[in-house]
Amino acid sequence: MDKKVKVGIVGASGYSGEELVRLLLSHPHVELTAVTSRQYAGQTLAQVFPKFGHLPQSKQLRFTEPNSELLAKQAQLIFLALPHGVSAEYAVPLLQLGCQVIDLSADFRLKSAEIYKEFYAHDHPAPELLATSVYGLPEVYRSAIKKATLIASPGCYPTSVLLPTLPLLRAGIIKHTGIIADSMSGVSGAGRKAEVDYLFVECNESVRPYGIPKHRHLSEIEQELSVAASTPVVIQFTPHLIPINRGILTTLYLAPEKHFSTVAEAEELNRQITACYQAAYANEPFVRILEGKALPDTKNVTGTNVIEIAWRLDHRTGRLIVMSAEDNIVKGASGQAVQSMNIMCGFPETAGLL
Numbered sequence: 001m002d003k004k005v006k007v008g009i010v011g012a013s014g015y016s017g018e019e020l021v022r023l024l025l026s027h028p029h030v031e032l033t034a035v036t037s038r039q040y041a042g043q044t045l046a047q048v049f050p051k052f053g054h055l056p057q058s059k060q061l062r063f064t065e066p067n068s069e070l071l072a073k074q075a076q077l078i079f080l081a082l083p084h085g086v087s088a089e090y091a092v093p094l095l096q097l098g099c100q101v102i103d104l105s106a107d108f109r110l111k112s113a114e115i116y117k118e119f120y121a122h123d124h125p126a127p128e129l130l131a132t133s134v135y136g137l138p139e140v141y142r143s144a145i146k147k148a149t150l151i152a153s154p155g156c157y158p159t160s161v162l163l164p165t166l167p168l169l170r171a172g173i174i175k176h177t178g179i180i181a182d183s184m185s186g187v188s189g190a191g192r193k194a195e196v197d198y199l200f201v202e203c204n205e206s207v208r209p210y211g212i213p214k215h216r217h218l219s220e221i222e223q224e225l226s227v228a229a230s231t232p233v234v235i236q237f238t239p240h241l242i243p244i245n246r247g248i249l250t251t252l253y254l255a256p257e258k259h260f261s262t263v264a265e266a267e268e269l270n271r272q273i274t275a276c277y278q279a280a281y282a283n284e285p286f287v288r289i290l291e292g293k294a295l296p297d298t299k300n301v302t303g304t305n306v307i308e309i310a311w312r313l314d315h316r317t318g319r320l321i322v323m324s325a326e327d328n329i330v331k332g333a334s335g336q337a338v339q340s341m342n343i344m345c346g347f348p349e350t351a352g353l354l
C-alpha cells in the first residue's frame with residue numbers, strides 16, 4: 001500500500017476528535033490533512049493540545065473553520081466528531097462532494113426518523129440517508145462496512161451493551177425480555193464542554209445515576225437487540241456518572257432460556273455460553289473474553305480499542321450476569337471509528353490500533 005488516504009476531522013478539538021488526531025497521526029496508511037474547530041481556528045494542534053507539541057512541523061496542522069467544500073478538496077474520508085444534529089449538516093454536502101463519511105454522532109444510527117425524533121426531540125435533519133448508512137459495529141456489520149460510504153459509529157454505552165448481548169440473543173441462550181443493563185461512565189463521555197454538572201467539584205468523590213428511565217442510547221440499543229432477536233426488544237438501562245476520566249463498565253442481568261438450579265445444569269449452560277462467545281469472538285482482535293477468575297476492569301482497556309467481557313451464572317437467582325469494560329473514547333468512539341475506516345479502505349483491521 002503505497003499511497004496514503006487523506007483524511008480530515010470535523011470537530012477535532014473535542015474529546016473524540018482529539019483521540020482521532022492521536023490515532024490518525026500514527027496510522028501507517030493515512031495522512032491527516034484537515035482538522036476543524038470554530039473556537040480554535042487558526043491555532044496549531046500543539047497550541048490547543050500541548051501533548052502534540054513533539055510533532056514535527058510537517059504534522060503540525062492548524063485548525064480551520066469547518067467548511068465542507070474546502071474539506072472535500074483536502075481529504076477523501078472525513079470523520080465527524082460533532083454533536084448530534086450538527087453532524088448531518090456536514091454529512092449531506094460531504095457525501096454529495098464524493099467523500100466517505102464516518103460520523104461519531106447519533107445522527108445516522110437509527111433506521112427510523114420517527115424514533116430519532118422521539119429520543120432526540122427534533123426532526124431528523126437528513127432522513128433520506130438513513131437507509132444507506134451502516135451501523136459501524138465491525139464485529140456485527142463488517143461486510144456492510146466494507147461497501148459503505150456513510151458509517152454511523154455506535155454510541156459508547158451501546159457498544160458496551162451490544163457486544164456482550166448480541167451473540168447470546170442470536171443463539172437463543174437468553175430470553176429477549178427482562179434485560180437490565182447498568183452502566184458507569186467516566187466524565188469524558190459528556191464531551192469537552194464547560195457545564196456545571198461536569199465540573200470537578202460536582203463529579204469528584206461522587207457517583208450519580210442519570211437519564212432514567214429513557215436515556216437516548218436506548219433507541220439504538222433496542223434497535224440492534226431487536227434485529228438480533230428477530231422481535232422487538234425493550235430493556236431497562238441505567239447509566240451512572242462516575243469520577244474517572246475514561247472508561248465504561250456495564251453489568252447486564254439476563255435470563256437464560258434454560259432453567260438451571262443444579263451444579264451440573266449450570267456447568268452445561270456455562271459450556272454453551274463459552275462456545276457461543278468463542279464462535280462470535282475468537283477471531284476478533286478487539287474483543288477479549290475473560291476466563292478463569294478475571295473480571296472486566298476499565299484500567300485494563302484504557303487507551304486501547306479492546307472491550308473486555310466476562311460472565312457468571314447465579315444459580316440462586318437463575319440469572320446470567322455479563323460484564324463489559326471499554327474505553328468510551330476508543331472502542332466506544334474514535335478507535336471503533338478508525339476500525340471501520342480500516343475495513344472501508346481495505347487496510348488491515350488493526351492498523352493504527354495496536
Ligand SMILES: NC(=O)C1=CN([C@@H]2O[C@H](COP(=O)(O)OP(=O)(O)OC[C@H]3O[C@@H](n4cnc5c(N)ncnc54)[C@H](OP(=O)(O)O)[C@@H]3O)[C@@H](O)[C@H]2O)C=CC1
Pocket residue numbers: 010011012013014015016017036037038039040066080081082083084086104105106154155156188189190191192193328329332333
Ligand atoms: N465523548 C465520548 O465518550 C463519546 C462521544 N461520542 C459522540 O461523538 C461526538 C463528539 O463527542 P465529543 O468529542 O465528546 O464532543 P465534544 O463536545 O468534546 O466536542 C465537540 C466538537 O464539535 C465541534 N462543534 C460543536 N458544535 C459545532 C457546530 N455547530 N459546528 C461545527 N463544529 C462544532 C467542537 O468544536 P468547536 O465548538 O470549536 O467548533 C468540538 O470540536 C458526539 O456526537 C458524541 O455524542 C460517541 C461516543 C463516545
Ligand SMILES: CC(=O)N[C@@H](CCC(=O)OP(=O)(O)O)C(=O)O
Pocket residue numbers: 084104105106154155156157185186187188189190191211217239241
Ligand atoms: C457520561 C455522559 O454524559 N455520556 C453521554 C453519552 C456519550 C455519547 O457521547 O453518546 P452519543 O454519541 O450517543 O451522543 C450521555 O449520557 O449523554
